[in-house]
Amino acid sequence: MAGKKIRVTIWNEYRHEKEEEPSGESYPEGIHGCIRNFLSECDDLEIRTATLDEPDCGIPDEVLDNTDVLMWWGHVAHNKVPDDRVEYIRNRVYNGGMGFIACHSAHHSKPFRALVGTTGNLSWGDNCHEIIWNLKPSHPIAAGIPDHVDLGLEEMYGEPFYIPQPDDLIFGCWYDSGHIFRGGCTFTRGLGKIFYFQPGHEECRSFYNPYVQQILKNGVHWVAPNDFGYKNPCEAPYVKPVV
Amino acid sequence: MAGKKIRVTIWNEYRHEKEEEPSGESYPEGIHGCIRNFLSECDDLEIRTATLDEPDCGIPDEVLDNTDVLMWWGHVAHNKVPDDRVEYIRNRVYNGGMGFIACHSAHHSKPFRALVGTTGNLSWGDNCHEIIWNLKPSHPIAAGIPDHVDLGLEEMYGEPFYIPQPDDLIFGCWYDSGHIFRGGCTFTRGLGKIFYFQPGHEECRSFYNPYVQQILKNGVHWVAPNDFGYKNPCEAPYVKPVV
Amino acid sequence: MAGKKIRVTIWNEYRHEKEEEPSGESYPEGIHGCIRNFLSECDDLEIRTATLDEPDCGIPDEVLDNTDVLMWWGHVAHNKVPDDRVEYIRNRVYNGGMGFIACHSAHHSKPFRALVGTTGNLSWGDNCHEIIWNLKPSHPIAAGIPDHVDLGLEEMYGEPFYIPQPDDLIFGCWYDSGHIFRGGCTFTRGLGKIFYFQPGHEECRSFYNPYVQQILKNGVHWVAPNDFGYKNPCEAPYVKPVV
Amino acid sequence: MAGKKIRVTIWNEYRHEKEEEPSGESYPEGIHGCIRNFLSECDDLEIRTATLDEPDCGIPDEVLDNTDVLMWWGHVAHNKVPDDRVEYIRNRVYNGGMGFIACHSAHHSKPFRALVGTTGNLSWGDNCHEIIWNLKPSHPIAAGIPDHVDLGLEEMYGEPFYIPQPDDLIFGCWYDSGHIFRGGCTFTRGLGKIFYFQPGHEECRSFYNPYVQQILKNGVHWVAPNDFGYKNPCEAPYVKPVV
Numbered sequence: 001m002a003g004k005k006i007r008v009t010i011w012n013e014y015r016h017e018k019e020e021e022p023s024g025e026s027y028p029e030g031i032h033g034c035i036r037n038f039l040s041e042c043d044d045l046e047i048r049t050a051t052l053d054e055p056d057c058g059i060p061d062e063v064l065d066n067t068d069v070l071m072w073w074g075h076v077a078h079n080k081v082p083d084d085r086v087e088y089i090r091n092r093v094y095n096g097g098m099g100f101i102a103c104h105s106a107h108h109s110k111p112f113r114a115l116v117g118t119t120g121n122l123s124w125g126d127n128c129h130e131i132i133w134n135l136k137p138s139h140p141i142a143a144g145i146p147d148h149v150d151l152g153l154e155e156m157y158g159e160p161f162y163i164p165q166p167d168d169l170i171f172g173c174w175y176d177s178g179h180i181f182r183g184g185c186t187f188t189r190g191l192g193k194i195f196y197f198q199p200g201h202e203e204c205r206s207f208y209n210p211y212v213q214q215i216l217k218n219g220v221h222w223v224a225p226n227d228f229g230y231k232n233p234c235e236a237p238y239v240k241p242v243v
Numbered sequence: 244m245a246g247k248k249i250r251v252t253i254w255n256e257y258r259h260e261k262e263e264e265p266s267g268e269s270y271p272e273g274i275h276g277c278i279r280n281f282l283s284e285c286d287d288l289e290i291r292t293a294t295l296d297e298p299d300c301g302i303p304d305e306v307l308d309n310t311d312v313l314m315w316w317g318h319v320a321h322n323k324v325p326d327d328r329v330e331y332i333r334n335r336v337y338n339g340g341m342g343f344i345a346c347h348s349a350h351h352s353k354p355f356r357a358l359v360g361t362t363g364n365l366s367w368g369d370n371c372h373e374i375i376w377n378l379k380p381s382h383p384i385a386a387g388i389p390d391h392v393d394l395g396l397e398e399m400y401g402e403p404f405y406i407p408q409p410d411d412l413i414f415g416c417w418y419d420s421g422h423i424f425r426g427g428c429t430f431t432r433g434l435g436k437i438f439y440f441q442p443g444h445e446e447c448r449s450f451y452n453p454y455v456q457q458i459l460k461n462g463v464h465w466v467a468p469n470d471f472g473y474k475n476p477c478e479a480p481y482v483k484p485v486v
Numbered sequence: 487m488a489g490k491k492i493r494v495t496i497w498n499e500y501r502h503e504k505e506e507e508p509s510g511e512s513y514p515e516g517i518h519g520c521i522r523n524f525l526s527e528c529d530d531l532e533i534r535t536a537t538l539d540e541p542d543c544g545i546p547d548e549v550l551d552n553t554d555v556l557m558w559w560g561h562v563a564h565n566k567v568p569d570d571r572v573e574y575i576r577n578r579v580y581n582g583g584m585g586f587i588a589c590h591s592a593h594h595s596k597p598f599r600a601l602v603g604t605t606g607n608l609s610w611g612d613n614c615h616e617i618i619w620n621l622k623p624s625h626p627i628a629a630g631i632p633d634h635v636d637l638g639l640e641e642m643y644g645e646p647f648y649i650p651q652p653d654d655l656i657f658g659c660w661y662d663s664g665h666i667f668r669g670g671c672t673f674t675r676g677l678g679k680i681f682y683f684q685p686g687h688e689e690c691r692s693f694y695n696p697y698v699q700q701i702l703k704n705g706v707h708w709v710a711p712n713d714f715g716y717k718n719p720c721e722a723p724y725v726k727p728v729v
Numbered sequence: 730m731a732g733k734k735i736r737v738t739i740w741n742e743y744r745h746e747k748e749e750e751p752s753g754e755s756y757p758e759g760i761h762g763c764i765r766n767f768l769s770e771c772d773d774l775e776i777r778t779a780t781l782d783e784p785d786c787g788i789p790d791e792v793l794d795n796t797d798v799l800m801w802w803g804h805v806a807h808n809k810v811p812d813d814r815v816e817y818i819r820n821r822v823y824n825g826g827m828g829f830i831a832c833h834s835a836h837h838s839k840p841f842r843a844l845v846g847t848t849g850n851l852s853w854g855d856n857c858h859e860i861i862w863n864l865k866p867s868h869p870i871a872a873g874i875p876d877h878v879d880l881g882l883e884e885m886y887g888e889p890f891y892i893p894q895p896d897d898l899i900f901g902c903w904y905d906s907g908h909i910f911r912g913g914c915t916f917t918r919g920l921g922k923i924f925y926f927q928p929g930h931e932e933c934r935s936f937y938n939p940y941v942q943q944i945l946k947n948g949v950h951w952v953a954p955n956d957f958g959y960k961n962p963c964e965a966p967y968v969k970p971v972v
Binding site for chain 4: 374376377378379380390391401402403408411412415416417419421422423425
């Protein structure tokens with residue numbers, strides 16, 4: 001893939017930042033704007049953004065067809081995303097190998113639920129002190145990350161977290177509320193790779209944390225599709241003996 | 244759970260056996276009848292059967308509410324199973340811990356797809372010689388099973404098999420057509436456990452094989468729910484600090 | 487296996503309790519005595535204990551040959567266990583399917599290191615407030631355990647924990663020191679099953695906690711060997727085609 | 730790591746090729762020579778070779794200290810590799826993140842056994858027809874590989890294969906002898922990544938197969954170490970609360 005850029009689409013619900021005080025202050029260009037800014041430091045990425053209130057939620061077929069990695073941030077308007085967009089995303093991941101990164105409250109987004117196959121339910125609580133522990137330093141997503149990252153104030157997302165057993169559990173979260181969380185984990189579905197990462201409440205400033213930025217940069221590169229040796233066939237291909 | 248019986252419901256589409264020659268001969272009481280017969284050798288099981296053409300497909304709410312383990316065989320009529328039954332099954336597995344065993348072509352059944360979250364697509368071919376290899380002898384589902392089982396004639400189901408990475412890969416299938424298959428594997432979803440097992444084409448006689456019977460008996464006991472220490476809470480419970 | 491009892495050997499280093507104040511007070515019969523007492527509530531277990539200062543460390547060949555599950559507690563005298571005992575244990579697990587439960591500081595014991603193949607290194611700190619979270623309620627070892635167990639004071643064992651990726655991550659530990667730990671996890675090696683569980687510092691009273699007792703009872707039943715369908719063959723058997 | 734080359738050391742026992750007919754014909758420059766030739770097509774690799782009969786087996790400390798990825802081929806002389814080399818390799822993988830690729834009969838090599846913690850035992854049989862199936866196309870090691878590769882004649886290595894449950898099962902092998910094999914799988918140990926790959930009998934010509942070459946090129950890049958954010962600490966660091 002030398003020389004070929006990874007085409008990233010950052011999708012943001014973009015409601016909080018326009019309407020509420022602390023979010024607007026934290027992310028004056030929107031969360032997608034903040035993410036775009038730091039991802040732009042990577043030369044090999046070609047980045048666009050998309051938001052809920054654009055036509056087709058900003059992700060018509062032609063955009064998704066030309067997206068290698070889709071990042072997703074959503075919270076209060078999960079239900080506004082039309083089912084046909086969800087199904088299209090799922091097919092792109094499954095059969096096209098598009099990568100998917102679910103940020104923070106995207107655990108309850110339609111695409112994440114459809115991809116991993118569970119509800120994504122979890123316990124939540126008030127903002128509190130969060131520390132992220134690096135459980136798998138050999139994983140490319142953990143490259144350059146120390147044994148722990150003191151994140152400061154974040155929204156508490158705790159166990160039980162209703163996800164399938166992840167392929168890789170890379171980061172574990174500690175909260176001073178007494179909770180823990182499998183906050184950085186990966187899944188594979190068909191040809192595609194998925195990464196869920198906990199930080200990113202609209203009222204907090206985690207997307208400005210240099211380690212969070214590094215992890216998301218690593219994540220984009222890790223979920224990006226392989227140069228596949230084959231494409232998914234039809235639903236139930238009849239095959240002849242190969243010997 | 245000492246003394247408490249495991250309540251098993253064997254669900255069968257039950258179309259082939261009534262209508263087609265070789266299936267009717269192989270399974271004169273239906274596939275569900277054959278499975279019921281050998282499962283009945285276990286004293287700790289309380290068994291009922293259900294078929295597609297009964298009211299509510301034989302699985303109204305009160306049946307599912309009183310089922311610990313649901314076995315599923317379907318093939319030509321996957322689409323006839325109403326979505327509300329699928330959703331009820333999914334909830335029972337997810338939030339109630341009901342076990343689910345998908346036999347053979349149930350890889351494409353609505354409940355299996357809903358539970359594991361993928362299409363279940365695979366390659367298929369004509370009946371051929373199948374050998375099952377025991378890849379995880381320490382797993383309870385492999386108890387009493389030798390290093391390999393020569394199954395004789397079975398329908399060929401081959402890779403690529405579009406499932407999420409299984410928790411346990413217990414059995415691998417070899418076919419003289421040159422194919423292999425991850426034919427015995429487990430998944431966990433919420434409180435529930437799932438087992439997929441390849442053998443069981445309606446024209447073949449795999450359900451009479453003593454090792455296949457042993458594996459399915461083991462499977463029923465393994466997917467049966469724990470005596471849980473807690474029930475799933477609501478979708479997104481707000482929790483206070485525990486310290 | 488109905489009617490057949492599981493033969494458990496509880497091995498304890500048994501140095502702290504004889505020599506030091508708080509340990510002696512917490513465990514007047516030794517840690518092994520305390521574990522024996524609560525395991526004795528299970529009718530299907532046949533229990534013996536063994537300690538370091540007995541001949542052959544209390545585990546000569548004939549004892550290990552007649553042990554289905556070996557529990558291990560050690561701390562200051564790991565090096566006193568002779569290598570030939572370690573190798574014998576490893577073979578029993580690997581080729582005979584003997585289960586192994588490593589309690590607390592057994593993460594650094596010779597048998598645990600030999601079995602999982604890593605150093606078992608971890609970070610440790612002073613006793614502090616520990617809460618155990620139930621990450622896989624569907625696992626038999628978690629049967630009857632609520633979503634979290636408030637353990638009170640325990641020794642802090644934190645990440646990074648140098649273990650291979652576990653088969654199952656069942657419990658995660660939270661400490662008020664800001665650390666987390668993969669404190670309840672399983673591995674399979676050959677025919678045998680292994681369970682590591684964090685609580686059990688000699689100065690604390692975790693082995694009196696009813697949930698810790700329940701988890702260890704569950705653990706003994708889970709690591710107990712299957713009734714295997716085959717035994718491990720020689721090192722590199724030459725095999726003829728099976729078709 | 731842009732601009733930094735991956736330093737690869739190809740280690741070969743190099744006995745068969747000097748002494749035996751078919752091996753010498755297949756690999757006139759030795760197996761290591763053949764591997765070096767095709768790996769040299771990658772611009773970002775800096776390659777050296779090492780063989781058993783060189784001083785320190787060709788891998789003194791200073792060579793290993795400057796190796797990012799160690800490939801290993803051995804067969805008849807596993808025992809000639811000194812234990813101190815094995816321990817040094819293990820430390821480099823574990824604490825330094827050096828990648829390790831075990832080719833073919835390296836399943837029984839001392840370093841592989843030490844790294845994964847099991848015997849690596851398997852069943853073996855005469856050369857026969859082998860087909861490799863791609864079970865995880867989304868994995869970087871499978872990039873560019875079709876759904877199956879018809880390898881022709883290879884030595885039969887079959888299940889049961891005594892390895893721990895792999896992190897990733899990427900390739901499965903089919904043999905016309907009726908056997909199957911988990912022939913392409915990965916493990917993580919400490920900071921290091923490990924890849925085992927089945928093909929490569931000294932009498933066959935698998936290392937000339939373009940897909941085998943592609944898989945090994947992919948493997949070298951995948952096991953290469955991250956730019957770690959931290960180094961392994963001492964054995965049991967005492968840590969203070971981080972909050």
